[in-house]
Amino acid sequence: MFKNFTSRHWIYIFLIIGLILFGLFILPISVPLVLAFFTALFLNPAVRAIKKRFKLNRKITVTIVYLTFLLLLAFIGTYAVTTIIKQLVLLAENAPSYINHINNKLLEWNNNLEIIMQDLPNDFVNQVNASISDAVKSIDKVITDNIQVERVAGMVATILTAIPQYIVSFLVYLIALFLFMLELPFLKAKFYQNFTDHTAEKVQFMTGRLKYVLVGFLKAQFLVSIFIFTVTLLGLLWIIPEYAIGMSLIIWLIDFVPIIGSIAILGPWSLYMFITGNILMGTQLAVLAIVLLAIRRTVEPKVMGQQIGLSPLATLIAMYLGLQLIGILGFIIGPVLVIAFTSAKEAGIIKWNVKL
Known part of the structure; x- marks a missing residue:
């Protein structure tokens, strides 16, 4: 099997191994x-x-x-x-009253249950x-x-x-x-x-495509984040105006964390409102959490796909696998690697003509 391998094949193999090792060991400590x-x-x-x-x-x-x-x-x-x-600070100052409110509600439920x-x-x-x-x-x-x-x-x-x-x-x-x-x-x-002139043209095509992908990725993240922040701010201005700006910023920042998202803030907040008897606000916060989750899970792959040239399904799979294998950076690197592979294939750097 290895007898048919040329020096070019071995260069590709060692290059791929080097990139994998770089991604696993060097990249995580080189975030800045x-x-x-x-x-x-x-x-x-x-x-x-x-x-x-x-x-x-x-x-x-x-x-x-x-x-x-x-x-x-x-x-x-x-x-x-x-x-x-x-x-x-405002939340910490009001925390004792929130705890007392929960205790009073539990006592009230207990008395009602005894009756x-x-x-x-x-x-x-x-x-x-x-x-x-x-x-x-x-x-x-x-x-x-x-x-x-x-x-x-x-x-x-x-x-x-x-x-x-x-x-x-x-x-x-x-x-x-x-x-x-x-x-x-x-x-x-x-x-x-x-590179030689011939190879440089192919690499230039691939790097140009990757540059387009990176700019598209940043643009997509910006568009989705602005959409998320706007929906959150409008929702909280209607639900609880006094906390709207601060909580919108917190939820907006937390929403950048893959998998966790805005539910990490809105979920406990909604549960607290249900426990304290404020069913209306609890329901409103729960609905807002569901809306933000739906926006992030449906709009993001579509916008990302449009901006970087991948289908929504391929974008979602690449982001998820990258996240699981590398971590938060994999959320970005996954789609970039897919685009790099397809660009290298289009440029003729990688020849992939497998037919069964």
């Missing part, structure tokens, strides 16, 4: 660099446009675009963080009371275990310990972004020097 590279690609059209319009050299143009991006990032980040912190069961056999009543008591004790134990001072202190310590690492990663991202923006033309030229 990967994000910086993709951000540089995303900002490069603006750099080219300003350079062409005002006849500036690349260093000055990159500095202008980079500083504008930083100011925009700082403005959005500051507003989002301050709004979320205000809402969380209903007055005419029932004592054995049955005792068994029901014992079951309710066990359930309440279990819930109380779960709550107590999760809000112990030691546990909370440990969580806070873990977060505080991770802050320096996040700061370092963010600084690496910012520095790498500026350097990538400066060096993109040089990196592109060095990359194509490794």
Whole structure:
């Protein structure tokens, strides 16, 4: 079998193995660099446009675009963080009243249950009371275990310990972004020097397709996220206006996390409203959660498919498999790999003519 393999075949095999090893071991610890590279690609059209319009050299143009991006990032980040912190502080201040409200509701349910069961056999009543008591004790134990001072202190310590690492990663991202923006033309030229003219044309076709895919992916995520945020904000302005902006931002950020999504916030919130007797608001929040989930699961594959040139089914499969194999980055890399394979096949780099 291996006797028929040429040196070209072995190069392809080792290249594929190297890419797999890179994706499994190097890529997960290179997130700031990967994000910086993709951000540089995303900002490069603006750099080219300003350079062409005002006849500036690349260093000055990159500095202008980079500083504008930083100011925009700082403005959005500051507003989002301050709004979320205000809402969380307000929520923490009202937490005791929420807990008391739940306790009062449980006592009210217990009293109503005793009235209903007055005419029932004592054995049955005792068994029901014992079951309710066990359930309440279990819930109380779960709550107590999760809000112990030691546990909370440990969580806070873990977060505080991770802050320096996040700061370092963010600084690496910012520095790498500026350097990538400066060096993109040089990196592109060095990359194509490794190929013959004939192969370079094929690779250029594939990289152009991948660039289109990456821009399309970012555009699709932006469109879907704006749609999600708008629906969430309008829904919460109607349901509970005083928390609308802060909770919309929190839900919008959480919704970026694959699989979890907005249900992680709206689910417990809706359940709390049902327990405290606010059936209307609980139902409204549950409906909003279902609507957001439906939007994310139906609109996203369709928009992604339109923007990156894959069918909704292929996009969904690629995103899911990438997520399961690599993690959150696989959510992006999955569709990109599929597009890379199809582009390489169209360019003639990969010949796949298997017929059974």
